[in-house]
Amino acid sequence: MSEIRENISKNILELRKKNNITQIELAERLNYTDKAVSKWERGESIPDVEILYQMSKMFNVTVDYFFQDPMSIDEKKEYSTKRFTAPKIIQLCLWVMFVWFVGTVIFVYNAIYGKDMTGLWICFVWPLPISFAISVIYCVYYKINYIIPVFLSAGLWSSLSAIYLQCLILNENIWLIFILGIPLQIIIILAYWLKKEN
Numbered sequence: 001m002s003e004i005r006e007n008i009s010k011n012i013l014e015l016r017k018k019n020n021i022t023q024i025e026l027a028e029r030l031n032y033t034d035k036a037v038s039k040w041e042r043g044e045s046i047p048d049v050e051i052l053y054q055m056s057k058m059f060n061v062t063v064d065y066f067f068q069d070p071m072s073i074d075e076k077k078e079y080s081t082k083r084f085t086a087p088k089i090i091q092l093c094l095w096v097m098f099v100w101f102v103g104t105v106i107f108v109y110n111a112i113y114g115k116d117m118t119g120l121w122i123c124f125v126w127p128l129p130i131s132f133a134i135s136v137i138y139c140v141y142y143k144i145n146y147i148i149p150v151f152l153s154a155g156l157w158s159s160l161s162a163i164y165l166q167c168l169i170l171n172e173n174i175w176l177i178f179i180l181g182i183p184l185q186i187i188i189i190l191a192y193w194l195k196k197e198n
Helices: 002-018 023-030 034-042 049-059 063-067 070-081 086-113 120-124 127-141 145-169 177-197
Strands: none
Touching (some): 023 049, 127 145
């Protein structure tokens, strides 16, 4: 029973602080005294079910939320915000497909109206690093940090490959460009490791 009381007190305190509400303001909204709210937050007493229901509506949570361990609630929230869901995957795929569509349009236009078809296949190489760049931006925006290094690494090596292939079309062999990728790859790994440790 003491564990339930402790969970309720911690969750009330956390929700109140997250919503920038003082004990007095919360008490006024619930038609209670600020001393009662203070006791709830210290775990000296617990509000009845009707008050918990009122607070659940006020803070936009379920009544069950108050009984859960605050630590497990934070973990669940972090997991739900930092993972790919179906709508996020579909949205990312639409952006990536748009890039490939533009590459295809450029290829078709040049195939129909262009005189020289040499190296036209490069239209299907450049969308790859651009797709990875979009994926990195998308993951940064939605704070899906665990997969950013994968997209950064793929973007790095596909960019170097695209530059190399573009130069090959121009009869320039610059294979040494791939040596640049080694320190950059190490930087990506170390930066991710450092961020994870912090």
